[in-house]
Each structure stands twice: as C-alpha cells, then as structure tokens.
Amino acid sequence: MQCLTLPFFSEIEQSQSILLAGAGGGFDIFSGLPLYFGLRNLGKQVHLANLSFSPLFSSAGRWLSPALMExxxxxxxxxxxxxxxxxxxxxxxxxxxxxIYCFDRTGVQPLLVAYQTLIDLLHIDTIILIDGGTDSLMRGDEPGLGTPEEDIASLAAVHQIKLDTKLLLCLGFGIDTFHGICHAHFLEAVSDLNRHNGFLGTWSLTKEMPEVQRYREATEAVLHAMPSHPSIVSTSILSAVAGLFGDVQANQRTVNSKLFINALMTLYWCFRVDPVAQRLLYLNDILHTQTSRDITSAIEHFRARLPRRKEWVDLPM
Structure with a gap:
C-alpha cells in the first residue's frame, strides 16, 4: 500500500552514504538526530555536519577546506x-x-566548496539539510524572514551540487514566530511546493521512539554542558515531544515572551532542495557571495527594492 510508505523514505531508499547537515547553524543538527539514529538502524552510513556558530578559527580542529573543519x-x-x-x-x-563536520559562517561559494569537499571525502550520494524551525521556506517578500543568512546559504550551495538526492527537513513548526515568521506564509510555501513536486510529506516524533529518546539524551547533555547558551528551538521541540502545551518556559532566553508549545512542533516537514531554492526570489543575488555579510547585504538590497511585501496573516484556527 503506497499510503503506508512516506514519500521521503521512498526518496532515500537507495541512498547508502548520507550527509545530514544542519542548515541554519547553532543547534540545527540536533533536530536531525532522530533521523540520524533511525537511518543508521536501517544500515545506512550517515555523517553529521553543521553550519557552525562556534568561533572555529579559535579552535584547533582539522581544516578540510577554507570553510570546513572536522x-x-x-x-x-x-x-x-x-x-x-x-x-x-x-x-x-x-x-x-x-x-561533526563544521561549516564556517560564510558566503555561498566557500560553502559550496566545503560541501563538495565532504562529498568527495565521504563518497556522499545524498544530502539532507536540517532546519530547526521553518524560516528556510521564506522566499523573500514575507513580512519577516527570521534569520535567513545561514539557511539560505546552505540551500543555495546544495542547490548547485550535482547529486540526484538533495532534501530539506524542517522541525519545529511555530517556533519561529519568536523570530518574526508568519506561519501562514510557511503553509502557503508548502502548498506551492506541493504543486511543483517539491513536498514529500510530514511525520511526527513521539516520546516512545527510541531514536527520539536518544535525541533527547544527546541534546540535554549538550545543553547541560553550555548552560549559558540554551537553544530556543531545541528546548521548545523537546517540550512539545514531552506533551507539554501552551506558554511553557523551559529556556531563560524566552522568559519575556509568550510561547505556544504544541504538538505541531514535533512534525518533520520534508522537501526536495531544488524546488525550495528555486522559489527564492533573491537566489541569483547570492549565488556568488563570499561572506555572510555579502548575503546580508544582498538580502537587504533585495528587500529595499521590493514594491510591496506580503502582509501578516493570522492563522484562522
């Protein structure tokens, strides 16, 4: 029965060497850990990477390219x-x-070189980008874009890579309201991608799943090791997975905000990378960027030229 097989898993059925990469920096790679454990249980070789917010040049890791550290x-x-x-x-x-392979916060071209370096080194046949949140689907004319520089740099770089299987997963629907994202426009993007064969369905994480339990253990261990830098996305998702609801304050960074923790935050939303990148209204403006600041400037310049932006839409539910 086709309805018993999610399109996402049909897409990666033949994949053998998978790069699971946090697209937007920080804790994004943690949002991919349930999938990491699950894919390994299927016998697939899976590698972890993350666009890093850490000051990599003050560490002494092994540099594999100018923007890639092991x-x-x-x-x-x-x-x-x-x-x-x-x-x-x-x-x-x-x-x-x-x-954990760390990408430096940089422009699209150095990031493209870094991804290609990993593909060649690890014989990657599949890339799965992970977005903790949903701002990676903003195309550029929404009222708020969240924190697009890192997500979009990853999307634009992977879009240029010649691999048959390149996917994007978003986890944490609703969390980016904290960062100014209108989720009516996220749902509009999902519908648009569905029409253009870019949407591969959703599925939910539950607390009974062994892979989710290991994800919680790993995330809580790292949060404990860095008590002054709790992740809003990770703590919100873990609260939702635990069955908590409403204005649950599990993070000192959100105490002055009203949250809406709910079960929709536990959903993986799955997409093909190329249709997502092709929706981006300023894609051509950033393809040749060298630094993160170049991307910021390109986005600001694009936004300044827009004749109008979409208006905020409250979800009618």
Missing part, C-alpha cells in the same frame, strides 16, 4: 559555546567516535 571530542576550542564538540563528546559516552 570537530571531534578532543578538538581544542572555545568552552562556552561549542555544541558540535559537546555532541561529539556525548557520542564518546555512548562508545562511539563520531566527528
């Missing part, structure tokens, strides 16, 4: 904020040595 449990580096290193250390407590 981080391991013993990589010297900044102690206050280095989630990739602490994740590698958590894997050591599980009896595994798992490197």
């Amino acid at each position: 981080v391991t449990a013993d990589t010297p580096g900044p102690g206050r904020y280095f989630p990739e290193k602490y994740l590698a250390q958590w894997f050591i407590t599980q009896g595994e040595q798992v490197p």
